[in-house]
Amino acid sequence: MIQADPNFVMGHVLKNGLDVLGTGRTTRLDQEFAKDLDRMVELSKSPSVTEREKNHVTAVKLWADGFSDAACQVWEDILVDCPLDILALKFAHDSYFYLGYSNQMRDGIGRILPFWKPTMPLYGYVIGMHSFGLEETNLYDRAEKAARKGLEINPRDAWSTHTLCHVMEMTGRQDEGISFLTDTVKNWTTCGMIACHNFWHWSLYYIEKADYQNALNIFDNEVKVRSINSGSLLDLVDACSLLYRLEMEGVDVGDRWNEVFERCRPHIDDHILAFNDLHLLMGCLGAKQKDITAKMMESIEQFVREGKGTNHDVTRDVGHKLCQSFVAYSDGDFAKAVDLLYPIRYNVIRIGGSHAQRDLVNLFLIQAAIKSQLKKHHKLARMLLMERKSFKDSAPMTDRLIKRAMALHAD
Ligand SMILES: [Fe+2]
Known part of the structure; x- marks a missing residue:
């Protein structure tokens, strides 16, 4: 569209919007991207551009600058007037996903469906x-x-x-x-944008069933190939999540982290989503890159001190502690990992993603509590597992973890 008509503002909205929703580019660090956004804003000042198009420009610009929550408000305003605006609908829906706004994901569609x-x-x-x-x-x-x-x-x-x-x-x-x-x-x-993730879901069924070889096959043949080729954050988080889950299950993943880490490395200063940061950190920890891990944690701390926008607040309140907890676990300080995460576990939804994706954090807390030297953490692990079993009965992985937790000191 941009080639056919460089002045067509919605072409720029679509291109920049897809970049924004890909969560791999931000105007904070990417000068080229900032210029693209400025050009879009300039074009929107033409008298031939409609109010709705101007609102689309405003929303994409807000998100690109870090204000994803405010961007959703603008898309919702568009939808009040134009409930058939599929672009506003899809961009808002995806953003709610990134924000962990489950109710909005449901209601945002429910209220326009009759139209x-x-x-x-x-x-x-x-x-x-x-x-x-x-x-x-x-x-x-x-x-x-x-x-x-x-x-x-x-x-x-x-x-x-x-x-x-x-x-x-x-x-x-x-x-x-x-x-x-x-x-x-x-x-x-x-x-393109979801296939890798559907393969990731496929591998989760195998991990649950303790069929680790099939899970590794999916990683090698699909998730790895796609994430390395695309370098997209959506694919990379799947790759990191899958390897991390396998390692928590005690599977030796060999040198599989190394290539994934190389793709993660350019994004350690992004801080576009706390959810991404956590997975990028897994890439650093998995590849045993101590120096880069330390750099990334420093970068997160600086973002907490000096950053702004929706993800700044999420990182300050939840994401930073979550990352600290994963670093503690990697250092073998499992008690510290529990103490950092346990008090904020019900706020982890704020980092966004789906319940299934964030379940990695639930499993992580259970693993840390089992591995901790403290008996009170062993008791906690057993309770967390009872909670898990009460929500989802048919779960062989939970049953395996219960066996492990029950074998710990009972007093
Ligand atoms: Fe999913």
Whole structure:
């Protein structure tokens, strides 16, 4: 669009918006990107640009400058007037995901849904987005129904596929998840921004079942290849998450961290999302890069002191401590890791991502409590596992961890 008409402002909105939502570029550090944003803002001053287009420009600029929460407000204002504005809808939906705003992910779609008719183009995708909001607010039956409807309309809707991955993850239907993804892989494997993540979900079922070899195969054949080739943050967090989960399960992942780390390294000063920071830190810790880890922690501390915007507040309140906890664990100070994380565990949702993604943090806390030398932490580990079992019954990994925790000192 930009090539065809360099002055077409919505072309710039789409291009810059996708960069922003890819969470790998920020105007704070990237001068080229800052220039792109300035050019977009300049173009929007033309009298031929509509109010709605101007609002789109404002929203993307706000997000790029770090004010993602305020950007969502602008997209919501657009949607009050134009409930069929799919770009505002999708950008807000994705941003709510990054912010951990589960209710907004569901309600943001629910309130515009009556304006959409099944005959309209993209209708199926709107249903798919709604399904994910329903899933993230634990309404699994309704989420599954909506996702299957989305897939009935368009079997290649990778976001509806993704919702079903989550429903099966959260309800402990690992075998069904594996069959579903095996049967449908040709429908979603070409969907650039989400395919890697759907493979990540596939590997989670295997980890749950202690089928580590198949999980490693998915890493080697899909998640690694995609994350190294794209270098996109969305793919990189999947790679880091998968390796970290395998290591927590006691799997030797060999030298797999090294290549992933090289892709993480350029982003250690980004601080676009605390969620990304945590996963990039895993890349540093996994590759045993002590100096870079220390540099990254210093950079986070500086961001807490001097930064601004939505992610600054999240990092100050939650992200920084979370990262400190992971560093303590890596240093073998498991008690410190527990003491840093336990008091803030219910605030971890603020770093964003899905429940399934943040479950890594729940598992991390349990592992740290088991490995701690303190008996009170062993008791805590057992309680956290009871809590886990009460929420999701069909979970072989939980059962394995319970066995380990029960074998610790009982007094
Ligand atoms: Fe997911």
